[in-house]
Amino acid sequence: MQIALRRVHDSDLPVFFRQMNDPESLMTAAFTPKDPADRDAFDAHWRRVRASSDVPRTILADGDVVGSxxxxxxxxxxxxxxxxxxxxxxxxxxxxxxxxxLAEVPERPLFARAAADNAGSLRVLEKCGFRPTARAVGFAHARGRDTEEIVLRLEG
Incomplete structure (x- = not known):
């Protein structure tokens, strides 16, 4: 499978919106928008992201949009x-x-956060060089309750 990143296109946004409304994905991620089904808020978020100094990318697998x-x-x-x-x-x-x-954005340190019970995401982050540095508790909208999260850091 060929994986590539590219700038976000307008045509990617409906795919992202659908992906971010999958109930199992929401529960796994935990820390999500208050109302992921609010399309106006979603569109406003992506307008801000695309106009900022952030570095958003679309993930392609064999040419298909599979994430961000x-x-x-x-x-x-x-x-x-x-x-x-x-x-x-x-x-x-x-x-x-x-x-x-990470190859595209050389600045360090970089940080990441994942729900403490999201083993898949924690494994991805650690494979990419992130190391746990702290634990925190925050309100996870997708779960409707406080949830423990791991804070990770990537050095130079």
Missing amino acids: AAVYGPPGEREVTYWVDRAYWGRGIATLALSAL
């Missing part, structure tokens, strides 16, 4: 995030996409 990855936030506190369609989980796509994004 990004680096966002202020210098010195920048974080990575990614989302892969559940139909593609377990194929190494997130690891390859995040590795490609």
